[in-house]
Amino acid sequence: MLSSITSRKEWVFFATLWRSHPWLTATWWALILLQGVLPAVFVVAVGVLVGALADGAPIRTPLILIGAVFVLMQLLTPLHSQVGSLLGEHASDRLHDRLLVAAGAPEGVAHLENREHMDELTAARDFDLGMSGPPLHLSMGIIAGGLVEAVAGLAQAAVLAAYAWWAPLLVGGAWLSTHWLLRESTQWDRNTGEVLDAQRRAEYSYRLAVDSPAAKEIRLFGLANWLTDRFASDRRTLVELRWQATRLRQKPMRWMVLVLVVSGGLFFWSLGRDAATGAIDLGQVSTFAYAAVGASALAFGGLNWALSLAAEGVMSVLRVERTMSSTAAARAVVSGRTPAEGMPAAEIRFRDVTFVYPGMSSPVLDGLDLTIPAGGSLAVVGVNGAGKSTLVKLLCRLYDPVSGTIEVDGTDLRDLDLESWRRRISAIFQDFIRYELPLKDNVAPLGATPEEVLEALATAGAAGLRDLQTVLSPGYENGTDLSGGQWQRIALARVMCAVRQGAGVVVLDEPTAQLDVRGEAEVFDRVLEATEGCTTILISHRFSTVRRADRICVVDQGRVVELGSHDELMALKGTYARLFELQAARFNEEQDGSDDAA
């Protein structure tokens, strides 16, 4: 029984408020009680005043009471609203923190690609952003208003007990029954797949329409109308679903009116009869009539939806926490205990590694074997989609192999302490992040000396960027944007800085794709020099860069099909040699073309 109460979302919501700020919560509840009881006191005081006037008795005491209650009611309302809004902000902040911690907690990334988890995260985040209902600091006022009305309704129904034992039951019961009658229609379940899908798609269209990175393509491809239509259609779905919920109210509304007319009619008929026969005096008639009207506060319709929405939002955050700590997708990658300091000293070895992305059917890596000697450089080449980036994602332990092992100096990667292993690795991915932060934080998000940052920038060929405080986003004061190649140099500088700070494995996934040909050769030579002694893994389609690596492996259909130095692979006359010659021939043609033009 107790557990069925404590597991109710409303209970969880109030418990969350309490945990986020006990004192404010206690004050908030005390004010609800006080504000709820005051109207009943007012009604009684007015009745006493009317009675005194009718009897010619002194009216000073009831007048003072009425004045005091009135003033108190006026003062408490704004005070309560401040307390509620403050409490809402505290609770919201706490939930916000918990959501970020929960989403960031899993070591792998599969949970962020899992539809169910994404739905939960969307629901929780939408609540957090105030998208699926009023933000908590505003809902608190609506919820408090509903609770005050509930207390006020109960207190005034209780006053009716002084008239007849059945009166509070009849009048209060009728108003309370409205909740039961409307129970189906007052809630609009926002967490159904249909709603979340429409919400997510609408938000995506909205972001594409207003965010600057998408602005170029949207205009160039004439997508503005298409985007608006998509947004409008998803919003229409949401409005339609809400409308369906509202229509559910039509039938219960008729029943509600009937119940209220019958109960009100009976009560006021009885009150009128007793007044006519003199069974009650004028003051009592006034008190009971007002109390009967005041008991209508028990309908407190606002509480139903506001509390339900706020409680559902809190539940979403708690569900995200649970999912992220227990489900298979979230726990797919678990840290080991062996410290990784100084690793690899001898080699990294992929042993018969097979990997399938969650939810996919065919393997990306299929029994892949590869040994990478420590301290050297290895280039990985292969056609688009061959599995090159997947290989390094496994090395970074963003995913674990489905079968086979990756070993570092003979130790299974899964047994290594993940934090210390990731400190050993530094990587630039194809989709590296362009942080909307000052230049220095783009190079060293966790901090470094200005000298280290400048040196890293110089190695990456970005020595021209020296104002470390400039925010790399035009949306900020004195902020600026960079060209694609400049951004890539910043991402490279990030890796170089991490190497200076102790990383021993460097992963470069298409690090020079956006650099001009001369810049590429210069930068890559400098990078190789700066990462001397590190185990460097380079993925690139540019053979001018690839050939500089100590060893090159060709990945095809999830396996290594060729492995050796540039000269060895050229002598082999296999896939590598063919691809290299193709690119060299194209380059020569282009050169000839430009020479002729000159």
Ligand SMILES: Nc1ncnc2c1ncn2[C@@H]1O[C@H](COP(=O)(O)OP(=O)(O)OP(=O)(O)O)[C@@H](O)[C@H]1O
């Ligand atoms: N998160 C993911 N979920 C499902 N499939 C994925 C995911 N990431 C990549 N894939 C698929 O895995 C395959 C290998 O992708 P990967 O990025 O490793 O290729 P790649 O060799 O690096 O290609 P490219 O040269 O184009 O960068 C592709 O078919 C791709 O569609």
